[in-house]
Amino acid sequence: MTPLDTFGILCITMGLPFFLTGTIGLLRFPDIYTRLHALTKADNVGLGLIILGLSLQADNLFTVAKLILIWLLVLIASSASCHLVARSAMQKNIHPWTK
Amino acid sequence: MSYLHISCAFIILCAIAAGMIRILNGPTAADRMMAAQLFGTCGVAILLLLAKGLGTIVLLDIALVFALLAALASITFVRRAWHEQTGAPKK
Numbered sequence: 600m601t602p603l604d605t606f607g608i609l610c611i612t613m614g615l616p617f618f619l620t621g622t623i624g625l626l627r628f629p630d631i632y633t634r635l636h637a638l639t640k641a642d643n644v645g646l647g648l649i650i651l652g653l654s655l656q657a658d659n660l661f662t663v664a665k666l667i668l669i670w671l672l673v674l675i676a677s678s679a680s681c682h683l684v685a686r687s688a689m690q691k692n693i694h695p696w697t698k
Numbered sequence: 699m700s701y702l703h704i705s706c707a708f709i710i711l712c713a714i715a716a717g718m719i720r721i722l723n724g725p726t727a728a729d730r731m732m733a734a735q736l737f738g739t740c741g742v743a744i745l746l747l748l749a750k751g752l753g754t755i756v757l758l759d760i761a762l763v764f765a766l767l768a769a770l771a772s773i774t775f776v777r778r779a780w781h782e783q784t785g786a787p788k789k
Contacts, residue, residue, distance in 0.1 A: 608702060611747070615709050618740060622713040625720050625736060631728055634720075638732050642739040649706075649743050653750055665758050666746065669765055673742055676769030680735060683776040684728055693726075 603655050610652030617645030630696035631688050639681040643674055703751030707744045714740045731775045738768025 624637025650670045654663040717740075720733040742761045749757035 611703070611706055614743075615706060618710050618713045618743065621739075622716045622736065625717060625732065631726065631732075634729065634732055638736055638739075642736065646739055646743050649746060653746055656750065662755065662758065665762070669742060669746070669758070669762050672762065672769075673739060673765045676765060676772075677735065677739065680769060680772035680776070683773060684732070687776050687780060688728060 607652040607655035610648050610655065614645040614648030614652065617641045617648065621645065631693060632685060632695050635681050635685055639677045643677055646670060646673060700751040700753070703747045707747040707751065710740050710744050710747070714744075727775075727780055731772060731780075735768060735772050738764065738771070741768075 618641070621637055621641035624641060625634050628634045628637055647670055650666045654666045657663045657666065714737055717733045717736045720736075721730050724730045724733065742765050745757045745761035745764060749755060749761070
């Protein structure tokens with residue numbers, strides 16, 4: 600096993616807690632804005648770490664390019680839909696949670 | 699080596715299964731849609747891990763389509779479905 604493989608495994612296993620905390624945040628946070636925050640940030644960091652680990656283990660550069668393309672698409676898509684949902688919720692007068 | 703990728707995919711699958719709770723008792727439609735967005739991101743991660751773990755490189759293309767469809771689904775939800783539920787679409 601080369602050092603690159605080992606570092607890739609480390610990155611993949613580091614990405615898993617981000618996915619789990621994203622789901623826990625979606626389940627436990629009080630309102631729509633905080634849930635959006637947990638979902639669209641934590642999950643994308645987790646996906647980024649997994650893609651970093653997988654591209655360290657990838658066979659050729661074409662696969663790496665495709666993995667990075669997938670990550671960029673997911674980033675753009677989730678930030679755009681996060682803004683759309685949050686703006687639409689503001690327009691519906693859903694107030695942010697206060698203590 | 700490949701067992702590691704497949705077990706990581708299983709852990710992310712557990713995260714999806716926990717997200718089902720939000721779909722079942724989410725108060726608004728947007729909460730349910732957010733859980734669907736979680737399925738999109740987690741599904742892409744599972745497909746990528748399986749592509750490496752099983753050695754089927756075709757799954758990368760499926761992950762690309764999956765990411766695109768998740769984005770389209772949530773944009774369509776905001777622009778169409780959520781407005782029609784409460785009437786009075788705003789621009």
